[in-house]
Amino acid sequence: MMSDRSLPAPDRPWLVLFGLMLGVTVTNSFARFAYGLILPAMKTDMGWTYAQAGWLNTANALGYLAGAVVTMVLIGRMPVTRLFNFGLLTTALSLLATGWGTGMEWQSFWRIAAGFFGAMSFSTAGVLTARLFADDVRRSALAIALLFGTGGGMGILLAGAAVPLFLGRYGAEAWPTAWYVIGGLGAACVPWALWSAGKLHHPGTASVASGRLPLRRFLPLTFGYAGFGLGYIVYLTFLSAWMTEQATGPVGIALVWVVLGLAISASPFLWRGVFARFDSGVPLGLVLIGIALGSALPVILPAGPAILISAVIFGLCVFMSPGAVTHFVRRNLPPEQWGAAVSLLTVVFALSQTVGPLGAGLLADRTGNLGDSLIAASLLLLAGAGCAFAQRPINTTT
Known part of the structure; x- marks a missing residue:
């Protein structure tokens, strides 16, 4: 069977990469994180507790977990391109459907669906991207970082610029329309992403692993x-709610999310040298320290520009964690x-992120302070960093 490393590189690989980045915009930014922008309006309009609000992102994470498990089973039996395309199309449809009903059951179903289908496309996007520059370490590291960083950052930037101002103008009861906006933006990204995946298509199924993974x-x-899955999701779920509690208006919320999106988009250029230099867990450990600092900073320094500095850090x-583990896999395991x-790492991540939103919401309801949840998330991220720094290269490819 033809291995990924033996596949010819597509023409115009950077255009192909941009299409894959648009897929991540839909399945990562829109399907998972746009909810944090709409959450305050939904919570206000329907009188939810923080636990109820957190549940919907836990529901999304449960769907993501199930999708990651299914993808892990199918990835040796179906072409990676087909999994990517199917997951992308169904995720975009799920986002549009989220605005059609207001009941908790309806919302839970479509948040689960968006997570399930999004996992299929998101976890295969990295595999497709690894094919683009299989024989060039530095360009491959940059491509993987751009996929997760700039691909995710574009979605945060677009949603952050649009949703808070829209809800500020039309009120909390307009949140279903905000989902239509997000779904429409997602649908607009689909054609280019499908074209890119088609450029990386080859006959037959994905390569089956030779031998057992050295887990x-x-x-x-x-x-x-x-640790990343447990901690990062708290900030992105409750950031807008935290700022609303601090009496931040729609313009201020939009500004912070735009800055966040710009920082995410720029992150690959900060980290590409680190990725290329290390074959160990050092990149992931450094990334997790940064996420922990960014999560805790608004609580430690609640006044002044700390929230903007937090968004930058x-x-x-934040989106370099998937890039770090994908790069580790590429450098330490054979292409097969x-x-x-x-897929295995995605399942582990998906399982851990199911706990974060609901746990953070329960803690906030118990203490009456969202800041306690942000600090707890920061501590979990630091624990994850300690584990990552203990990882040494395994060098099975040499």
């Missing part, structure tokens, strides 16, 4: 990635095992 040899990285780091390893 024990990258357990520290796996635990570090679990958090944004420069890339898909299985990335």
Whole structure:
């Protein structure tokens, strides 16, 4: 069977990469994180507690977990391109459907669906991107970082610029229309992403892993990635709610999210040298320290420009975690095992992120302070960083 490394590189690889980035915009930024922008309006309009509000992102994470498991099973049996395309199309449809009903059951179903289908496309995007520059370490590291960083940052930037101002103008009861806006933006991204995936298509199924994954040899990285899943989602779920509690208006909320999106988009250029230099867990450990600092800063320094500084630090780091683990897999495992390893790590991440939003909401309801949840998330991220720093190269490819 033809291996990924033996596949010819497509024409115009950077245009192909941009299309894959648009896929991440839909399945990552819109399907997972746009909810944090709409959450305050939904909570106000329907009188939810923080636990109820957090539940909907936990529901999304549960769907993501199920989708990651299904993808891990199918990735050796179906072409990666087909999984990417199917997940992308159904995610865009799920986002549009979210605005059609207001009941908790309806919202839960479509948040689960968006997570399930989004996982199929998101976890295969990294495998497709790894094919673009298989023989060029530095360009491959940059491509993977751009996929997760700039691809995710574009969605945060677009949603952050539009949603808070829209809801500020039309009121909390307009939140269903905000989902139509997000779904429409997602649908607009689909054609280019499908074109890009088609450029990387090859006959037959994805390469099946040769031999068993050396899981024990990258357990520290796996635990570090679990720490990322537990902690990062709290900031992105409750950032707008935190600012609303601090009496920040729609313009201020939009500004912070735009800054966050710009920082995320710029993050690949900060980290590409680090990715190319290390084959160990050091990149993930450094990334997690940055996310922890960004999560805690608004609570430690609640006045002045701290929230903007927090958005910059958090944004420069947060979407580099998937890039860090994808790069580790690419540098330490043979191409035949890339898909299985990335899918396994995605399952671990998905399982851990199911706990974060609901747990943070319960803690905030119990203490009456969202800041306690942000601090708890920061501590979990630091624990994950400690695990990641313990990861050494495993060098199975040499």
